[in-house]
Amino acid sequence: MTAVEGELGAAGLRRLRESRGWSWADLARALRDTARDLGIASPATLPVSSIQRTVARWESPADRTKPGDRYQYLLARIYAKTSTGDWDLGTGSDFAKLLDVLRDFGTAPQRIDRLIDSITHARPSPRNPARRADDLVDHLAVTVADLNQQVGSTPFVRLQLQLAPVLDACRTLLTGPKPTIDLLILATDAYALAARLAFETRDDDVAMALYRDAEATAARLPDRSRLAAVLTSHTMVTLHATDDLNAALQLARAATVDAHRGSSHAIRARAHAVHAEVQARAGDPSAAATALDRAWKTVDQLSVGDPFAAFNADRVSGFEGLCALYSGQAHRADDLLTRSLTSLTGARDAVQRGIGATDLALARLGLGDAAACVTLLHEAVDITATTGGRVPAQRIGRARRHLRPWREESFVAELDDHIHDTLLGR
The missing domain is CATH 1.25.40.10 (Tetratricopeptide repeat domain)
Structure with missing residues (x-):
């Protein structure tokens, strides 16, 4: 982000907030409450004062800090509705102005498109308020399947945000008198994927709660x-x-x-x-x-x-x-x-490839070939840097501990540099 982009984005966010008569604390509360409604652990669990400092940094041109993916989605959910609670995504709306602000911050066009898609899916359709529930379930099922296929190639936080409106819709649909089999399957898959993503982003309490939701829903299937x-x-x-x-x-x-x-x-x-x-x-x-x-x-x-x-x-x-x-x-x-x-050759197998490479590395070490072990760990480091997988990162740490007897070897020092530069120094 350039200095000019930072100044334009900061000024635009400030104008949006002030147009609603909100203080930094007001926007911070809106962000926290929206996160709670959507089941997004952070910033739902943060104090308002902490979120307020984050908002202040966004509006400071000197700070050159822009909202991350999670906050972009929460801001979009807030500004997609008017002060009276009605959805408004049209030209001249606060939502459209927010998208312009994010563009001013230098946000990639692909990210803007995904944000528009997520908010559009979250909004009840004004053109067809009587849209059949089974059509909606089919649409959401395709969305969940698509997000599931992106695990390992798209940042986990971004997938979480795209999944949030699906979870919201599932919870609403499940309150109906007699959920269909297709709805129960959709909700089970959505909860389970959300649990996996929460684990990957280290929201373990949320992950466990979502697994319980998934299990309770799946238990209703024949x-x-x-x-x-x-x-x-x-x-x-x-x-x-x-x-x-x-x-x-x-x-x-x-x-x-x-x-x-x-x-x-x-x-x-x-x-x-x-x-x-x-x-x-x-x-x-x-x-x-x-x-x-x-x-x-x-x-x-x-x-x-x-x-x-x-x-x-x-x-x-x-x-x-x-x-x-x-x-x-x-x-x-x-x-x-x-x-x-x-x-493990598929795109969806990337996280598992990182795990498998570290396991095989330990097997090679067990055979006495420390150099072959390190070669595989270099591969695992590169895969983990791309996928962000939590388990392969844990496995890499475990394998590195097993290499302590070879710590004086140059190939271990090179591995340490690779781990630091690629995983720890990012």
């Missing part, structure tokens, strides 16, 4: 496969957010029970594979082996029409390789993790 899918995701997030093996084990067991009540063999295989990983981490290789055997037997029954068929034999290999790694079987872990990593 097929338990979706509930099992949510529980497996909840298991892994609990494991990585809290290191609470007992809590993770309870969730993993519940997932296997519900998976066997559902129709998807892919989800059944995933539930057993996740259960195996938790058992391996807990130091019970026998229980892990039993769970893996069940995963392999189930994955052999996969059918083409299974909606969760992305979880396949290659994914089971990854889980088995990780279990082998935990039990000290470096050669076996190397073979299995190599097979799994080679299969």
Whole structure:
């Protein structure tokens, strides 16, 4: 952002605020309250005084600070409505003026387009107030599926903001007398994705609450496969957010029970594979082996029409390789993790590739090849810098600790520089 852009944007934000007769504190309260209504943990949990200082920085040309993605969306939600609460997105509206302000701040056109799209989806359609609920559900389902495909290629905060109006719509639709199956599936998927995104942005309390919402909604579906899918995701997030093996084990067991009540063999295989990983981490290789055997037997029954068929034999290999790694079987872990990593070629697999690369790096270290370990960690660092994945970042730190005996080697020093410059120094 140039000095001129900063001055224009700051002046425009100040004019918008003053046109409503608001002080900095008034706008700060509006931002906090809107965040609370939408379930956006930050700034919902911040004191007004803290948000007020942020607003003041935006309006200071000398500070050259512009609203980030999260605040841009909240400002858009605020200025998309008039002081009387009516939606107004037309020419000359406060919303249109805000978009001009964001352009003055140097915001990319693609970001402006996504912001317009998000607010348009959040607004009730004035042209068709009787729009059928099932059409709306179909539209929202496509939106959730599209956002889900962007995980790993679009910043998590941006995905959160685009998902917020979908969550808002789901909550409203679920208050109806008898939610349809399609609505329950949509809401389950939206809550589960929101939980994953909250975890990635380190809003763990919000993530856990959203998982509970997803599970409560999925429990209303006649097929338990979706509930099992949510529980497996909840298991892994609990494991990585809290290191609470007992809590993770309870969730993993519940997932296997519900998976066997559902129709998807892919989800059944995933539930057993996740259960195996938790058992391996807990130091019970026998229980892990039993769970893996069940995963392999189930994955052999996969059918083409299974909606969760992305979880396949290659994914089971990854889980088995990780279990082998935990039990000290470096050669076996190397073979299995190599097979799994080679299969992760899709854009949606980027975060998992970062995780798999660090796991394989530890297997190579277990084989005594520290240099090969470091080569894989360089790859994982680059992937993690692009995706922002929280779990691969944790895994990189863990792998680096295992490299302490080689800390005097130049290749470890180069890795440290890469981690600092790419992940810590950004």
